[in-house]
Amino acid sequence: MPDLSAKIREVVQKMLREQEVELVIGFEQGSMPLHSTPCFIRNEEDAQRLVWNSFCDNNLAKYLVKRPEKVAIVAKGCDTRAIVELIKEKQVPRDQVVIIGIPCQGMVDRRRIEAELELNEILEYEEQDNKLTLKGDGFTKTVNRDEYLYPCCQACPHKNPTTYDILIGDMVAEQAPDQYPDIAEFEAKPPEERWQYISGEVNKCIRCYACRNACPLCYCKECFVDKTHPQWIGKTTDTNDTFIFHLMRAFHLAGRCVECGACERACPMEVDIRKLNRKLAADVKELFGYEAGTSLDQIAPLATFRPDDPEEFMLGV
Amino acid sequence: MKAKVIKKDDIAGFLDSLLKEYEVFAPVKRDRLVVFDRIHSGKEAFLNYTTSITSPKEILLPQSETLFTYSSTDSAADVEVPSGEERPRLIFGIHPCDVKSLIFLDRIFNEEEYKDAYYLGRRHAMVVVSMGCIKPRATCFCTSVGGGPFSTEGSDLLLIDIGDEYIVQVISDKGEKLLGKAHLEDAGEDRLSLMKRVTQDAEASMAPKLNIDGLKEKLDKMFDDPIWDLLAEKCISCGVCTYLCPTCYCFDIVDETRNSGGERLRLWDSCQFPLFTLQASGENPRPTTKERYRQRIMHKFSYLIDNCGQIGCVGCGRCVTECPVNLDIRQVLTAISNR
């Protein structure tokens, strides 16, 4: 993973100096090893805080909605896809955002690394080319970055920004388009088994809504969970209500979810959230030939129709 | 203080004997995470952990509980309150920071003017067997808020890991009685020196204390300070910090109706949710993350001190490690102290 921190700082400083934007949203070093954190830069001096590493996993597009000022944003491939959808949904005027696109080689799954090290806490880390060196009390471990990518990064079909104003770093080779083999594999299981699996996952949920709040495409002023007239679902962790929460949040993201994985990373209980989102993404691709965030011109699938849309699911009598 | 010793291999058996008399709650492993749950056999307890993901507060204050159910006919309404817990409860393997949170919650739900029957039903006669932290994490800051990795406050017994065995410090009469039938050996000099070394090493390994002297006084003058705009800018208003926090206790009460009956529920709520202070008029005094994050800090480090003489934080570090945007309360407190 190339170290683009210096280049990013340079570009941002120029932007602020020339007053191209009033605010830049990027990443800075977090308060713990293996973490970076969103930062809001408004002057050249602060731009020195910006970093780029294997832990820049937040989807910063979250911070774009309802901004009065003109903003520049550091965006990986998936982040630019979210920005594209936000622009099409008229949540972000195109001329109010300057997209600093960064071709991404995938972000590292810190939870997996931490789980493997069990009680050995990582106190320092270094990143050099493809290697991560992790140090703690009485141990040093070096791992290959590529073997610890988040699941969403492993299958990522859009590492390069789909839209950008400035590109920092060289474009990377894209993988083959996602064929969703995990979905096919899951669908091959008997319905009861699938039900049990999803029920088991939603039973872990504590209804903290971190998934919803981390998602850049969840920006409703009033979320359906808070609706009381009528109340669609209860607010307890009852399996039934929580099942529907996850089902319907995924459904509300149909054709909009860019599979950045922010939801999964935010979830403290490690619920397998993307199991549902990926099914919808696969169906939207198959039925309507649409992939979220890849085109500023293509109309969102549920905002349009074709007279010959697929009907094979209809009751034929 | 009396100190006994118990082999790690004997813990499961000890728990099984306790299960005959108590409802026992202990840390258990769920996939990669540790949570507190009721156990039915000693083997289920998983003690080799640093911090459980959810705090043990959910044993006293479940995420949702039924206050009463009701059903109605044309002429009458029946209200049924769930019966209180009958069997005494025991919580095992809880860390001192989490024990401190039980004491904190007592001051909210069990005080002069208000005694919460539901909380008390669960807390009453609860025996606490805690476990010291021989490997505090870098994100633990209990010592900055009046706690410590081997604090005995609120415990009946405190276990300290010295290798293949635990030292069992007897803190209270309740704890002494608990050991009654276990016939544990007294901890001799050798073991006690080992314990001393282990505890000293653990305490030395903790991150330096946060300098938060005079924090309350500072906060009380800072309500309108522009620093809040910057401190909370990256907050996404999810409920993770409040839900995982052992001292957060705010709740919502809702009725869920079904035909001509229903139930009244008490659920966890979060001051970070946008709807927390939404009034029926549509007015919301805390419309953005700034007001809500400020509330969190002020409540925990100022208002609670005024209202019940204690800080609303035990330094467990859960909000630090689990915040999706790494909004670190330690950095916030330091920034305020340095203002």
Next chain:
Amino acid sequence: MKTEVSGWEPKIVAFLCNWCSYAGADLAGVSRFQYPANVRVIRVPCSGRINPFFILACLQHGADGVLVSGCHPGDCHYLSGNYSARRKFALLKRLLEYAGLEKGRVEFSWVSASEGGRFAEVIAKVTEMVKALGPARKLVKK
């Protein structure tokens, strides 16, 4: 899991669009076409009005099956409501079945105002399918 509970009759909720399917149902009645009495009809202006939550709410509160029926593509009184519905339903049905809900619980059809006989057939078919599935257990709120 098929369980034949003796004497059990499924409850089926049918959302019918006012201009086509509801009128078709009305025609079925007037023409004395016989169809199972398990269905409870809810009239909506258009199949495009259906919020997926309506369907889920039915399943949560005691319905064993849900049918949504609208105008044939091209005949929508509001021009394109049924086209939107068609896309939503395609995704919803696939999602529900993926999550493990039995095939046959939630169905969609096009029935026009003149298809009284067809309406009766649709209801008969849906009732038969749901009867074979047994009472709905998944998604039922206790």
